[in-house]
Amino acid sequence: MLSFLKPFRKMLSLDPPHPVLLKNREQFIDFKQGAPLSDYTFVVCDTELTGLNKRKDEIISIGAVRIVNLQIELDQTFHRYIRPTNINPNEATLIHRITPEELKKADSAQDVLPEFIEFCDNSLIVGHFVGLDMHFLNKTSRQVLGGTLSNPGIDTMRLARRFKDSGRTDHYGHHDQASSYTLDALAKEFNLPVFKPHDALEDALQTAYLFLYLLKKFRDGGINSLKELYQAGRIRS
Incomplete structure (x- = not known):
C-alpha cells in the first residue's frame, strides 16, 4: 500500500482492529450486570497527560x-510511560515530574496500549473522572489499534457525589455544595491512605482505596450487584 494512503485508511476505519481489541470486544458480548459486586474484577487506572486539550x-x-x-x-499493577509525539517539556509534564529524557526512552503508544488492554482483560475500568481517561485511551486506541476498548467504566467521582448527596446535609437540610471532589480531598475527608499525587500508579492506588471505601458504604446500604450500583449512582455503563 502507498504510505500516504495509510492515514486515510485509519480515518475511514478500513483496516481491521488490532487482535487485542477483537479479543477485548468478544469478552463483553454477553456482559451481564446482575452478579454480586464481589464477582467482578476491576482495574483501577489513571492516565497522565501532556495537557487537557x-x-x-x-x-x-x-x-x-x-x-x-x-x-x-498489590502484586498485579501496571505502570508505563508512553512516548508522545511532542516530547518538549510543558507545565503538565513538570507537574507529573516526568522528564523529556524519560519520555524519549519510553515505548510508543502502539507498544504500550495492547499490553494495557491485556492487563485489563475482562475487568471493569474504574477511574476518578473516568470519562477523561477513557476519552484519551479510546482516542489513542483508535489511532494506533483501529478501535476502542469495550470495558465498562465506573467513575469514583460520580460515586462520591452520590454518596455525599444521599446522606450529608447541613442543619437546615440543604446539601453541602462546598464539598471538594478532588481525589486528594476525598482521601483526606474519608481518612484513607494518602499517596503521592500526579503519578499514574500512585493515583490509581489512591482511587482504588476510594472505590473500595465507597463500595462498602453502598453495600451497607443494601446495594450488592453491579446493576444496583449503576442505578444508585446513575452511572453510565
Whole structure:
C-alpha cells in the first residue's frame, strides 16, 4: 500500500482492529450486570497527560492496579510511560515530574496500549473522572489499534457525589455544595491512605482505596450487584 494512503485508511476505519481489541470486544458480548459486586474484577487506572486539550494532548503515562474479590492486588499493577509525539517539556509534564529524557526512552503508544488492554482483560475500568481517561485511551486506541476498548467504566467521582448527596446535609437540610471532589480531598475527608499525587500508579492506588471505601458504604446500604450500583449512582455503563 502507498504510505500516504495509510492515514486515510485509519480515518475511514478500513483496516481491521488490532487482535487485542477483537479479543477485548468478544469478552463483553454477553456482559451481564446482575452478579454480586464481589464477582467482578476491576482495574483501577489513571492516565497522565501532556495537557487537557482533548484534540491535541496525549497520554504520557498509564498506571493501574487490579481489584479481585473486592481486595486490592498489590502484586498485579501496571505502570508505563508512553512516548508522545511532542516530547518538549510543558507545565503538565513538570507537574507529573516526568522528564523529556524519560519520555524519549519510553515505548510508543502502539507498544504500550495492547499490553494495557491485556492487563485489563475482562475487568471493569474504574477511574476518578473516568470519562477523561477513557476519552484519551479510546482516542489513542483508535489511532494506533483501529478501535476502542469495550470495558465498562465506573467513575469514583460520580460515586462520591452520590454518596455525599444521599446522606450529608447541613442543619437546615440543604446539601453541602462546598464539598471538594478532588481525589486528594476525598482521601483526606474519608481518612484513607494518602499517596503521592500526579503519578499514574500512585493515583490509581489512591482511587482504588476510594472505590473500595465507597463500595462498602453502598453495600451497607443494601446495594450488592453491579446493576444496583449503576442505578444508585446513575452511572453510565
